[in-house]
Amino acid sequence: MPAPKAYVYLLRCADGTYYIGTARDVAARAVVHNSGKGAKYTRPRRPVTVVFQEGPMTVSRALRREHQLKQLTRPQKEKLIAGELVLKLPRRKKA
Numbered sequence: 001m002p003a004p005k006a007y008v009y010l011l012r013c014a015d016g017t018y019y020i021g022t023a024r025d026v027a028a029r030a031v032v033h034n035s036g037k038g039a040k041y042t043r044p045r046r047p048v049t050v051v052f053q054e055g056p057m058t059v060s061r062a063l064r065r066e067h068q069l070k071q072l073t074r075p076q077k078e079k080l081i082a083g084e085l086v087l088k089l090p091r092r093k094k095a
Contacts, residue, residue, distance in 0.1 A: 007022065012051045
């Protein structure tokens with residue numbers, strides 16, 4: 001059975017802040033965020049728009065990538081959205 005595919009996405013909220021998450025269907029997840037049923041962070045910051053997405057990848061890789069992107073500063077996130085910043089996912093350490 002093939003591994004489930006996931007995407008990492010970045011939303012721009014109405015107040016100009018960014019939200020990063022993972023989903024199997026980014027468009028459907030954005031609808032959930034805009035309906036007020038999404039993450040607690042995005043509920044008071046609607047409407048949100050998808051400004052960046054990456055994938056498909058395995059769920060595990062998507063979660064690691066989400067963590068990596070959450071460590072970026074706002075200017076770095078803006079460069080990522082503009083396509084001016086390319087980050088490689090660090091290789092997983094072998095046990």
